[in-house]
Amino acid sequence: xxxxxxxxxxxxxxxxxxxxxxxxxxxALHILENRVPTHPxxxxxxxxxxxxxxxxxxxxxxxxxxxxxxRTQILIKIDFYRLGEIYLRYxxxxxxxxxxxxxxxxxxxxxxxxFPGQYDPSTSCYHLSYEGGCVRFPIPIEHQDLYKDQTxxxxxxxxxxxxxxxxxxxxxGSDQHAPCIPRPLNRNxxxxxxxxxxxxxxxxxxxxxxxxxxxxxxxxxxxxxxxxPISVFRKSEDPNTGSVVVRECINDYFHNYPHLGCDVMYNxxxxxxxxxxxxxxxxxxxxxxxxxxxxxxxxxxxxxxGSEDGTCEMITPETTWExxxxxxxxxSKIRPVIHDSGLGLHPFGSSYCYAPVPDCIxxxxxxxFLASVTIVQT
Numbered sequence: 001x002x003x004x005x006x007x008x009x010x011x012x013x014x015x016x017x018x019x020x021x022x023x024x025x026x027x028a029l030h031i032l033e034n035r036v037p038t039h040p041x042x043x044x045x046x047x048x049x050x051x052x053x054x055x056x057x058x059x060x061x062x063x064x065x066x067x068x069x070x071r072t073q074i075l076i077k078i079d080f081y082r083l084g085e086i087y088l089r090y091x092x093x094x095x096x097x098x099x100x101x102x103x104x105x106x107x108x109x110x111x112x113x114x115f116p117g118q119y120d121p122s123t124s125c126y127h128l129s130y131e132g133g134c135v136r137f138p139i140p141i142e143h144q145d146l147y148k149d150q151t152x153x154x155x156x157x158x159x160x161x162x163x164x165x166x167x168x169x170x171x172x173g174s175d176q177h178a179p180c181i182p183r184p185l186n187r188n189x190x191x192x193x194x195x196x197x198x199x200x201x202x203x204x205x206x207x208x209x210x211x212x213x214x215x216x217x218x219x220x221x222x223x224x225x226x227x228x229p230i231s232v233f234r235k236s237e238d239p240n241t242g243s244v245v246v247r248e249c250i251n252d253y254f255h256n257y258p259h260l261g262c263d264v265m266y267n268x269x270x271x272x273x274x275x276x277x278x279x280x281x282x283x284x285x286x287x288x289x290x291x292x293x294x295x296x297x298x299x300x301x302x303x304x305x306g307s308e309d310g311t312c313e314m315i316t317p318e319t320t321w322e323x324x325x326x327x328x329x330x331x332s333k334i335r336p337v338i339h340d341s342g343l344g345l346h347p348f349g350s351s352y353c354y355a356p357v358p359d360c361i362x363x364x365x366x367x368x369f370l371a372s373v374t375i376v377q378t
Contacts, residue, residue, distance in 0.1 A: 007087040007094055012111075012170055013132020016078045016088065019066060021172050022182040024189055025073040026258075026280070028057065028066055029288050045070065045282045048367055051318050055282060062086055069181055071318065072190055073280065073292050076179040077171040088168065102165035104128075105155055107135050119148050125167070127176075134176045136167035193262075193277070195297040195375060197359055202375045204275060206260075213264070215377045217272045219255065222264055229255035235265070261293030275375040279317040283348055284371045292317060297373060299328065299357055315373070321354070321364040330356050339363060 008017025015021060018031050032041060042058040051070050058065040063082025068075055080088070080096070088096040095110055096102050107128065117128040124144055125136040139147055143157050156162055173180035184190055191208035205212045211225040223229075235252040251268035265274035278290040297315040313327040324330075336352035351371050354362045361374040 007089055010088050010090045010095075010133075010170065012130055013172060014170070016064075016080075016170055017086070019075065019078055020185055021075055021078070021170065022185045023075045024184065024186070024291060025055065025057075025068050025075070026288060026291050027185075028068075028075060032057070032059070043282070047283055050282050050367070050369060067179075072181060072184075074181060074184055074190075076181065077169060077176065079167070079169045081167050083166060083168060096165070096168060102135070104137060104163040104165075107165055111135070116152060121148060126163070129174075129176070131174055132172070133170045134168070135165050136169075137163040138166050139163075189291065190294045193260075193293055193295045195277070195295055195373075197297065197299050197357075197375065199300070199358065202275075202359055202377075204375070213272065213275070215272050215275070215375065218270050219266060222255070222272065226257065226260065229257055229264070230259065231256045233263075258290045261291045271377075273377045277373045277375070279370050279372060281317070281365065281369055281371055283367065284351065284365060285348055286371070295373065297360070299360065317370060319370065320368045321362065321370070322368055324356065324362065328356055336364070 006017065010016055013021065019028060032039075039059050039061045042060060043056070044058070045055045046053040053070060054076075055068040055070050055073070056065050057068070063085045064078065064080045066075055067077035067079065080086075083096045083102065084098055087094050090110055093110055095106060111130055111133070114128065114130050117126050119126050119139065121144075123136070123138075124141070125138050126147065128135045128137065140157065140161070142159075146158070169176050171179040172182040188208050191206060194205040194207060196203045196205070201215065203212055203214045206226060209226070213222050213225055233254040233256060235254060252273070253266055255264045255266070257263065261278045261280065263274075263276040263278075264272055265276070267273045277293040277295045278286065280287055280290050280292040295315075295317065298312045299315065300312045315324060315327075334354050334356055336354050339351045339353050349366055351366070352364045354364060356362070358378050359376055361376060362370060363372040363374070365371050
């Protein structure tokens, strides 16, 4: 059903309507969830390795999809595979509207001259490409042999019909099949958070903001360094174990920083006792709640005698639990704490919390990838 309420502006290589190349998946989800009327969405990703293939959010009723780089979770491509459901304009001209409006000549006159296009036999479409954009024209089966080796699309087919666009894509870079990773719209998005863990202390360094927080700090110290939290949560249940807290911990509370991908927990004495870093990985019930924390955790290794041996291991959101065990030379089997996070209210199953080293708890999903890392004060 065509939605004529929407006429979205096109800027090649930059945006279509409210969606901007370089925005985060959280920002895109926020826009989609707050539109009126709402539309069903489909999210596809690789459940075995969430950092390999692209992540796609599809709006099948409206005929468009948003494509994100799986590691950075940044929007790299906007693809309209069915034109006319949402009207699209370039400049002052609404070029993609009812079926049959976007002829080859109309598109060429509006977007201007470009390099010769290419025929894609896998889709039976002729691609007219521009810097940051591409228009697709289907070739009728009876004419495909005539144009599969040509770079120019005719103004009319031999039977007198006119090529009509059936798809449109914008992307970052010059190649729609290999879009480059753009700079984030939010300059602090994806900033490296260096986490230095020693036997007796832990420090988080936010590299872009040139700020830091430490275990033991007060709320005033944390807020003066990284800003006000988005929300405050009073602790009644431990998010890492699901167990009810004891009376002495009933006054513990969290400062939530979803835009930084982390939570900071304080005890009743108002000192930081936990910092939780989120990966926003797909397949976890918290997906879509936090920006991905781009942490680099440096764990100083200790010798069998318990003293530091001068080496350290770096752990990132993409590090698997198998790699962590190998890099930290963990040979004995560690029994995890099972974390349900909803008691069967979601389809993702339980995750597992491991504490292979002091001061650090890893929440691991069933596919072996990290959902969160908790830095704790022991």
